[in-house]
C-alpha cells in the first residue's frame with residue numbers, strides 16, 4: 289500500500305522564495321500597506337480589506353511545491369484542479385504536474401498509475417470512491433484538503449451517526465460538495481473516526497430549492513414533485529417520507545453566508561409549521577459551515593461597496609464558487625460589477641470579457657469603462673486568486689486610464705498567466 293501524507297515535508301522555507309516570486313505582487317503589497325487605496329489622478333483604486341489567497345489555498349500551493357521538491361524524479365499527478373484558478377493550475381503544469389481529470393486532463397487514467405507515482409489531492413478534497421481507487425494502485429498520496437472542508441466532513445458524519453439526513457446548501461457538481469457528500473455514505477480510510485452509519489443526503493442549490501423542500505415538509509407537495517425537483521441531488525434510494533424525518537443542514541464552505549442563513553430559516557420554519565417549535569428543535573440541526581476566509585472576504589466587500597464605486601472588478605477563476613458569489617454580492621447592491629479571470633479580459637476601454645453567470649460562459653461587454661474622471665474603481669478577488677494576478681489587473685487599469693503606474697509596480701510575476 290502506498291503512503292498518505294497531509295502535512296508539510298519540512299521544505300516550506302525552501303519553496304517559499306519560488307512561490308513568492310511567482311504569486312506575489314509588490315504593487316498589491318504596497319496597496320495593502322497604504323490602507324487598501326491608491327490614488328493615481330484620473331484613477332482611484334480601492335481594494336477590500338480582505339481579498340485573494342486564503343490559508344487553505346496557500347497551504348495547497350505550498351504542499352504541491354514541496355512535493356515537487358521532495359520527489360524530483362517521480363511522475364506527479366493531480367486528480368483535478370488543485371484550486372479553482374487557471375493561473376495556479378497552469379503554474380503547476382509548468383512544474384511537471386499532470387492531471388487525471390477536469391479541463392487539464394491529459395488522458396492518463398488511474399489504472400496507468402503505480403507505487404512510484406505521486407498523486408496530490410486538491411484543496412476541496414476528493415470523493416471516497418476515487419480515494420479507494422488511488423489507494424488500490426498503491427500510489428503515494430499527498431492530501432491538500434483544507435481543514436475547513438474536513439470540518440464539514442466531520443459534521444455530516446455526525447449527522448449520519450445521529451440518524452439525520454444531511455441537507456447541504458451547495459452546487460451538486462462542485463468537487464467540494466461531492467467530496468463532502470461521499471463522507472456521509474461511504475467510509476474514508478484516512479479519517480480517524482469510522483462512519484458508524486450510512487447517511488442519506490440532499491443538495492439544496494439555493495432559496496428556490498429550500499422553498500420547494502419546505503413545501504414537501506408541510507405537505508403541500510408530494511414525493512413525486514420532490515423527486516422531480518431534486519433529480520440528481522438526492523442520495524441513492526432516497527425515501528422522502530423516511531429520510532426527511534430528521535435533517536442536519538450544512539453548506540459548501542464558499543457559499544454566500546446570507547443565503548445559507550436564509551436556507552436554514554426557511555427549512556426550520558417548515559419543520560416548526562409541521563411539528564411545532566419543541567419537536568422541530570429535535571428534528572432540525574443547524575451548522576453554518578461557510579469558512580472563515582469566505583466570510584471575511586464577503587464582509588470586506590460589503591464594506592467596500594459602501595463607497596460610491598463607479599466600477600468593481602472581481603478577479604478569479606470562472607469556476608471558483610467564492611469568486612462568483614463576490615460578484616453576485618456586488619450586483620445585489622446595484623454596482624457595475626464584472627467577474628474576470630485576469631488581465632487578458634481587459635481588452636481596451638471599450639471591451640471587457642467577463643463571466644456571464646446566467647449564460648454560464650464568458651461574454652464581451654461593451655462600454656464598461658466609467659464615463660467620468662476620476663474613476664473610482666474597486667478590485668476584489670476570490671480566495672484562490674494570487675496577488676500577482678490582481679497586480680496585473682491593477683497595472684492594466686492604470687494603463688487604460690492613461691496614468692503612470694507606480695515605479696514599484698515592476699511586477700516580478702508578470703509571466704504568470
Ligand code: SF4
Pocket residue numbers: 342343344345411434435436437541542579580581582610671
Ligand atoms: S475558501 Fe475556505 S474552505 Fe476553501 S480552501 Fe480557502 S479556507 Fe479552505
